[in-house]
Amino acid sequence: METRLQTAAPEAPVASSEHADYRLFGLATFLVADGMTFAGFFAAYLTFRAVNPLPAGAIYELELLLPTINTVLLLVSSFTFHRAGSACRAGHMPTSRRWLLLTIALGAAFLAGQMVEYFSLPFGLTDNLFASTFYALTGFHGLHVTLGVICILIVWFQARSGGRITQDSHFGLEAAELYWHFVDGIWVILYGILYLL
Amino acid sequence: MTVANPSDLDQGLQPQGWLRYFSFSLDHKVIGIQYLVCGFLFYLIGGALAGVIRTELASPLSDFVSRDTYNEVLTLHGTIMIFLWIVPVVNGAFGNYLIPFYVGARDMAFPRLNAVAFWLIPPAGILLISSYFLAGAASQSGWTAYPPLSLTTPAAGQIVWIVSVLLLGGSSIFGGINFIATVLKLRRPGLKLMQLPMFCWAMLGTSILVVLATPVLAGTLVLLSFDIIAHTGFFNPSLGGNVVVYQHLFWFYSHPAVYIMVLPAFGLVSEILPVHARKPLFGYATMVYSIMAIVVLGLVVWAHHMFTSGTPPWMRLFFTIATSFIAVPTGIKFFNWLATLWGGKIALNSAVLFSCAFIFNFVFGGITGVALAQVPFDIHVHDTYFVVGHFHYIVYGGSVFVIFASLYHWYPKFTGRLLNEDLGRLHFLLTFIGFNLCFAPQHWLGLNGMPRRVAEYDPAFTTWNQVSSVGALLMAISTLPLLINVILTAIRGPVAGDNPWNALTPEWLTSSPPPVENWIGEAPLVTEPYGYGEHPGGFDLDRISGRDLWASGKP
Numbered sequence: 001m002e003t004r005l006q007t008a009a010p011e012a013p014v015a016s017s018e019h020a021d022y023r024l025f026g027l028a029t030f031l032v033a034d035g036m037t038f039a040g041f042f043a044a045y046l047t048f049r050a051v052n053p054l055p056a057g058a059i060y061e062l063e064l065l066l067p068t069i070n071t072v073l074l075l076v077s078s079f080t081f082h083r084a085g086s087a088c089r090a091g092h093m094p095t096s097r098r099w100l101l102l103t104i105a106l107g108a109a110f111l112a113g114q115m116v117e118y119f120s121l122p123f124g125l126t127d128n129l130f131a132s133t134f135y136a137l138t139g140f141h142g143l144h145v146t147l148g149v150i151c152i153l154i155v156w157f158q159a160r161s162g163g164r165i166t167q168d169s170h171f172g173l174e175a176a177e178l179y180w181h182f183v184d185g186i187w188v189i190l191y192g193i194l195y196l197l
Numbered sequence: 198m199t200v201a202n203p204s205d206l207d208q209g210l211q212p213q214g215w216l217r218y219f220s221f222s223l224d225h226k227v228i229g230i231q232y233l234v235c236g237f238l239f240y241l242i243g244g245a246l247a248g249v250i251r252t253e254l255a256s257p258l259s260d261f262v263s264r265d266t267y268n269e270v271l272t273l274h275g276t277i278m279i280f281l282w283i284v285p286v287v288n289g290a291f292g293n294y295l296i297p298f299y300v301g302a303r304d305m306a307f308p309r310l311n312a313v314a315f316w317l318i319p320p321a322g323i324l325l326i327s328s329y330f331l332a333g334a335a336s337q338s339g340w341t342a343y344p345p346l347s348l349t350t351p352a353a354g355q356i357v358w359i360v361s362v363l364l365l366g367g368s369s370i371f372g373g374i375n376f377i378a379t380v381l382k383l384r385r386p387g388l389k390l391m392q393l394p395m396f397c398w399a400m401l402g403t404s405i406l407v408v409l410a411t412p413v414l415a416g417t418l419v420l421l422s423f424d425i426i427a428h429t430g431f432f433n434p435s436l437g438g439n440v441v442v443y444q445h446l447f448w449f450y451s452h453p454a455v456y457i458m459v460l461p462a463f464g465l466v467s468e469i470l471p472v473h474a475r476k477p478l479f480g481y482a483t484m485v486y487s488i489m490a491i492v493v494l495g496l497v498v499w500a501h502h503m504f505t506s507g508t509p510p511w512m513r514l515f516f517t518i519a520t521s522f523i524a525v526p527t528g529i530k531f532f533n534w535l536a537t538l539w540g541g542k543i544a545l546n547s548a549v550l551f552s553c554a555f556i557f558n559f560v561f562g563g564i565t566g567v568a569l570a571q572v573p574f575d576i577h578v579h580d581t582y583f584v585v586g587h588f589h590y591i592v593y594g595g596s597v598f599v600i601f602a603s604l605y606h607w608y609p610k611f612t613g614r615l616l617n618e619d620l621g622r623l624h625f626l627l628t629f630i631g632f633n634l635c636f637a638p639q640h641w642l643g644l645n646g647m648p649r650r651v652a653e654y655d656p657a658f659t660t661w662n663q664v665s666s667v668g669a670l671l672m673a674i675s676t677l678p679l680l681i682n683v684i685l686t687a688i689r690g691p692v693a694g695d696n697p698w699n700a701l702t703p704e705w706l707t708s709s710p711p712p713v714e715n716w717i718g719e720a721p722l723v724t725e726p727y728g729y730g731e732h733p734g735g736f737d738l739d740r741i742s743g744r745d746l747w748a749s750g751k752p
Contacts, residue, residue, distance in 0.1 A: 022306050022382045029374045033412045040413035040446050044420070044431070047442050055437050125429060129437045132429040136420060 027175050031182045034144075038186050041140065042193055045133045049197070058128040062195055063117070070113045071191050074145075077106035078184045081152070085177050091167040093159055100156040103180070107149040114142050134194060141190055144183045151176045221316065223308035224713060228315050229294030230611060235315075236286035239322055243277035244673060246270050251635070251669035254662050259652035267652035268337035269329060269354070275340030276358065279454070280365045281322045283596045287461035288407075289315065289372055291603055292400050294611075295468075296376060298704035298711075299394045301385025301720040306378035314371035321364035328357035339650060341447060344421065344432035344440050352425050359418045359425075366411045366418075369457075373407030376400045387722050391485070394702050394726045395478060398485050399464025402492040406453040406460075409496065414450035417443060441506050448499035456495040458592055459559075460488060462599035463530055466552050469606045470534055472700040473549045474541030477727040480533040487526035487533075494523045504575045513572045520570035527563055531556060541730075547621030551602030554629050558594025562587055565640065580650075583643025589636045601628065601679070608686070609693035613709045616690065620682040624675055631671025638665045702726045 054060055084099035123131040155176045159165040165173050217227050218234070249270045253261040262270065293311065297304055305311045328335040336358035338347035347355050380393070380401045421443065423429045430436025432443040471478045478484065500508055500516040508516075534556055543549060565587040569575050578584060601624070608616050638661040643649075647658045654662070696705040703723045707716050 020382075022378050025382060026307055026310070026374050026378050029377055029408060030370070033370050033374070033408045035412075036409055037412040037416040040416040040449070041420075044417075044442050044446060047445070048439060052437060052439050058437075125427060126436075129430055129439075132423070132431055136423065136429075136431075140416075 021171065023171055024174060024178065027178060031179065035182070035186065038137075038140070038190075041133075041137050042189065045137060045193065048129055048133060052129055054130065055128060058130075059123050060128060060130040060134070061122065062134070063120075064195060066113055066117045066120075067191060067195050070110050070117075071187065073106050073110045073113065074184045074187050077103045077110070078181055080106065081177050081180050085170075085173060088159065088165070088167060088170050088173055093161065093167070096173075097156055097159050100152055100159065104149055104152050104156065107145055107152065107180075111142060111145055111149070114138065114145075137190060137194060141183070141186060144186070148176070148180050148183050151179065221312050223304070223312055225293045225297050225305045225308065225311065226711065226715075228311055229290050229292075231315050232285050232289035232293060232318075233291075235318060235322075236282050236290060239277050239281035240286075241676070242326065243274050243282055244676065246274035246277065247669060248673055250274060251666040253652055254654070255666040257654050257656045257659055257662075262652070264652045265334065265337060268339075268350075268650070269335040271650055272336045272339050272358070273326065273329065276325060276336075276362070277322070279340060279458070279592070280362060281318065281325070283458045283592055283600075284365075284369060284454070285318055286600055287458060287465070287596055288369070288376075288400070288403060289318075291396075291465055291600075291607070292372070292376055292403075292461060294607070295394075295396055295704055296379055296400055297383070298707075298715060299397050299702065299726075300380060300383050301388055301703060301722065302379065302383040303714040303716075303720075305375050306383050307375050310371050311375050314368045314375070317364050317368035317371075321361045321368070324357055324364070325361040328354045328361075331357065341451070342418075342421065343447075344424065344438075344443050345434060347421060348424055348433055355425055356422060359422045363415055363418060366415045369407050370411050373404035373411070376404040377408065380404075385720050385722060388724070391482070392724045392726070395467035395481070395484055395488075396461070396464035398488050399460045399467070402488045403457050403460045405492055406457050406495060410450040410453040410457075413446055417446040417450075441503070444503050444506055445500065448502045449496075452499040452502065453495045455588075455591060456491055458596045460491065462555070462596045463488070465599050465603045466534060466555060468702060469548050469552050469602055470537050471727045471729055472606070472698045472702070473544045473546065473552075474538050475543075475729045476537055476541040477725075477729055478533070479536035479539075480529070481727070483529050484533055487529045490526040491523060494519060494526070498523060498570075501570050501575070504572050505579045517570050517572055521567060524563065524567050531560060531563075546605065546618060547616070547625055548602045548605040550622065550625045551598050551605065551628075554625070555595060555598040555602065558590050558598060558632070562590025562594055565590065578643050580648055581643035582639040582647045582649055585649045586636045586639030586643060589639070593636070594632060598628070598632075601625075604679075604683075606698070607704075608683070609697045610704055610709050610711070612687055612690075613693055614686050614690035615693040615697055616686050617682050620678045624678040624682065627671050627675030627678065631668045631673075631675055633668070635665050635668025635672060638662075638668075701728055 080099050080103045084096045084103060087093075087096035087099060118135075125132055125135045155165060155173050157163065158172055159170075217224070218231055220227075222228060222231075249262060250267070253259065253267055253270075255261075259267060293305065331353050334351045335354040336342065336347070337350040338355065342355065342358065380397050384390075384393070420429075420431045424431055424433050424438070428436075430438040432438045432440050434440060467478055467484060498516055498520045500512055501520045504513055504516075538553075565583070569578070569584065569587060605616055605621055608614070642658050642661050642665075645658070647654055647662075693709060695707070695709045697709075698705070701723065703721055703726070704711070706721045706723070
């Protein structure tokens with residue numbers, strides 16, 4: 001009771017004007033928020049599926065092959081990004097950059113696959129409720145993938161020798177990696193709900 | 198890896214003096230004041246709009262403004278008061294100002310994100326208000342923007358409304374991320390979570406709700422904008438869409454939004470009462486658990502807003518029970534505040550008067566809230582003035598009264614000067630009488646069937662509507678003593694000294710106003726922020742706080 005207020009002993013750690021890097025924690029919190037946006041969309045889609053009948057004559061059919069290939073592409077890209085991160089942390093920057101390039105290629109291939117699917121589907125954005133929800137969900141996810149590919153491109157550029165990203169300082173790479181895994185995880189849920197269910 | 202605190206790096210580049218309040222300042226105290234003043238300006242605009250509403254409703258006919266204008270006015274009033282006044286002020290203003298002090302930090306975890314979050318607000322607010330002057334007129338579908346109403350009212354205004362709310366939602370999410378990181382990660386070494394002042398817990402709970410719920414509203418409004426612009430049919434029944442899904446998604450955010458508005462207020466009251474009652478906060482641990490219980494329950498009660506939207510019986514049962522449960526943690530908090538006051542040496546100043554009025558108002562609003570959670574009663578009064586009365590008791594009688602209490606309590610911290618007590622009590626009296634005169638009769642009107650959101654009503658309701666309008670007039674007048682007080686005090690008010698209330702929470706253990714990085718020396722380690730009373734020989738701040746220990750940390 002005598003020491004309601006105390007200052008730390010000189011040898012104890014004190015609040016300093018420098019603090020540890022919490023940017024990844026902040027990003028993770030943001031991704032929780034971002035995930036809730038998807039959760040809202042998923043909930044809306046599932047409710048539509050449960051209570052809104054497809055109107056007579058409306059077309060809403062999805063092919064499985066292309067999205068399944070796309071799923072594999074994204075999952076592999078998560079792995080390649082993980083290898084890029086490991087290589088960076090181990091100090092092998094050229095190896096890391098090669099893995100990053102592969103990840104970019106896989107992400108771009110995913111987007112190309114998505115475009116092919118869009119143009120081959122027998123329904124448009126405003127045809128019916130499920131068509132609209134399909135495009136809104138995959139489009140919102142595709143936006144995330146596009147942003148992710150751009151981020152990885154920047155990271156790839158910054159990881160060149162003499163760039164910002166080095167073995168000791170690689171926040172950009174770690175942030176992009178966390179984000180990319182998040183986007184992949186969302187796709188797996190989306191694939192299950194939109195295509196398999 | 199460590200990151201130098203940006204306020205270190207940029208200090209040389211930041212404007213000084215009053216100019217910094219108009220700059221992209223990274224100082225959490227400057228940002229807090231920016232939120233407060235900006236929010237108050239919007240409060241005046243939202244209040245003027247409320248004046249238009251109450252003037253119109255002083256007579257049964259729509260003779261003051263046209264019906265469409267009335268709809269625009271009520272939409273703008275609700276949106277401004279919620280998104281531009283209460284949410285930014287209880288979270289952004291007091292949260293930003295106080296949280297770094299309370300955790301013993303020099304700033305928030307992400308100062309730049311913090312500044313971005315604030316600077317999203319003025320453009321969003323200007324955008325929202327400017328929609329009134331757009332060709333095609335402002336949004337008319339209320340702050341809820343329910344389809345199909347929001348699909349049939351003028352599209353331009355509705356889209357501007359959506360963009361504005363999206364910006365404000367983004368600001369809110371950025372703020373929430375910052376508060377979570379600051380409370381969880383930036384605590385001074387040696388400071389435990391259960392030693393934090395209660396406001397930290399309130400902001401932590403609020404920020405969890407912000408991060409979990411706000412994105413759902415954002416996504417929903419994007420879908421609504423597709424319905425308006427691209428003619429998709431998510432929420433358009435004539436295109437096979439489902440309006441009830443919109444209501445579910447909207448209330449998944451907007452019920453937690455009530456707690457986003459009142460949980461910080463709960464936290465602020467928990468700081469004010471112990472100081473002025475000279476007693477420790479009663480039941481610290483139960484307060485913490487109550488806040489977290491409200492956070493969890495607050496996320497699973499949304500459909501009690503939708504009992505007339507064809508909700509199936511099991512859903513009604515679940516949401517009635519879940520909603521009624523919220524009365525338990527809330528009740529615990531109220532008894533804790535009463536027990537804090539009980540037997541205290543209470544200084545009955547403006548801060549305490551507003552805090553006690555908050556307890557009175559919120560208990561009344563809470564009881565009508567529990568009543569509204571019961572399906573048979575809710576169906577009777579759904580969309581009537583009973584609901585309007587209820588939620589004004591919560592958000593005005595709750596949050597806004599606490600904002601005023603906090604202003605009187607922390608004004609000496611912000612400026613180093615004490616607000617005038619006589620003007621403060623006049624402000625309190627006018628607000629308290631005006632508020633109750635304005636909103637209590639609305640319960641009666643609603644019980645008798647007067648619907649909300651209409652410019653015209655049955656002449657049988659005239660008398661109580663006029664009483665309500667007189668109350669609104671008193672509330673409008675009540676801002677005058679506040680404004681005069683704040684301005685006169687800022688110019689030539691009595692100097693308060695660093696700690697006029699002899700408070701123990703960390704923000705008072707530095708100069709008033711505080712230096713740029715909060716403490717010249719190291720931050721004090723306050724492990725018992727409510728250690729008042731129980732001192733043989735009376736209260737001696739110097740002795741119990743060991744002032745000589747931390748005096749080296751003062752300018």
